[in-house]
Amino acid sequence: MKILIVDDDRRMVKTIYDILKVKGYDPIIAYSGEEALTKVESEKPDCVLMDIKMPGINGVETLKTIKELSPDIPVLLMSAYVTEAQIGEAKQHGAYTVLNKPIDIQIILSFFALLRKEESILIVDDDPNFCRTLKDILQSRGYKVVTESDPDKVLGHMEQEYMLTVLLDLNLGNKDGLDVLRDIRAKYPSKPVVLVTGMKEDMTDVIDKGIKIGAYTYFYKPFAVESLIDSIKGISIKKLQSLLGEPF
Known part of the structure; x- marks a missing residue:
């Protein structure tokens, strides 16, 4: 199962990448919204985990384009400062939700396990x-x-x-x-x-x-x-x- 991790925080990306790799997933990395859109088209990920606040195209704008390219891809957004307005806008454009940083990795792993139909x-x-x-x-x-x-x-x-x-x-x-x-x-x-x-x-x-x-x-x-x-x-x-x- 391919999971695209999108964040300009390279240390965080590496941490999530390493955990997913150990758990048997196929993680893909992008450090910007622009790079994420390229990876969505070339790699065809099964799920996207993406930060909202990034240089260039932010996470919500990237989400909108991802949903135009591949409407069925599940997208989780994350942010260090989550507001109700952000959650509402994200869901309006097709995100499952917006997660608070630092994210609870066990929740993320349970989410991915369900997507992978492990139950x-x-x-x-x-x-x-x-x-x-x-x-x-x-x-x-x-x-x-x-x-x-x-x-x-x-x-x-x-x-x-x-x-x-x-x-x-x-x-x-x-x-x-x-x-x-x-x-x-x-x-x-x-x-x-x-x-x-x-x-x-x-x-x-x-x-x-x-x-x-x-x-x-x-x-x-x-x-x-x-x-x-x-x-x-x-x-x-x-x-x-x-x-x-x-x-x-």
């Missing part, structure tokens, strides 16, 4: 064909996927791995899917759970109960995979915002 998606369903097909599709999109048919083992998976979300079938043989949802909610109150079911006509009340318990959303089988992936992307964005201090 798993847990599919809980007793239909092996459904699990296999959906797992293959999600893995082809770069997600890590774990499947489980036994509802009593769900919490065990969640204790062992970082889960981005859980896709939970409501019909799991001997155990009610809503009971599994309640178990998840009791231990992981904010973990996004997406409900799925193949019985649309008979499950309206159950779906309503699931949403009240705290399910993120729901899908009726068969569903459009792109719609599911859009929901997963939405979960990722909300978690990224949460890492940066916004409510999830």
Whole structure:
């Protein structure tokens, strides 16, 4: 994963570069807004971490041009003096947020890890064909996927791995899917759970109960995979915002 670091403070750039390199990322360096724009076009980074106050083109102006060149690149701005006006302007032009310097490197690493899809998606369903097909599709999109048919083992998976979300079938043989949802909610109150079911006509009340318990959303089988992936992307964005201090 390529991360473009943009700052005229060369010592800070080197520090962040070295940390990212050790963590297995592919950091790229630019010391000005002008150089950053060149690197965006030539290197095609996956994310940009950029200072606001720089000689020449400042970070916000550079952000505007980056978003014209590559609208989907996530951009984080940073500044030693962050004001609400700066944050508002940055977000208006497509930045995730503006971070205070000195930046919290653990927050940055967590942010990048989520972008790199290091957290798993847990599919809980007793239909092996459904699990296999959906797992293959999600893995082809770069997600890590774990499947489980036994509802009593769900919490065990969640204790062992970082889960981005859980896709939970409501019909799991001997155990009610809503009971599994309640178990998840009791231990992981904010973990996004997406409900799925193949019985649309008979499950309206159950779906309503699931949403009240705290399910993120729901899908009726068969569903459009792109719609599911859009929901997963939405979960990722909300978690990224949460890492940066916004409510999830």
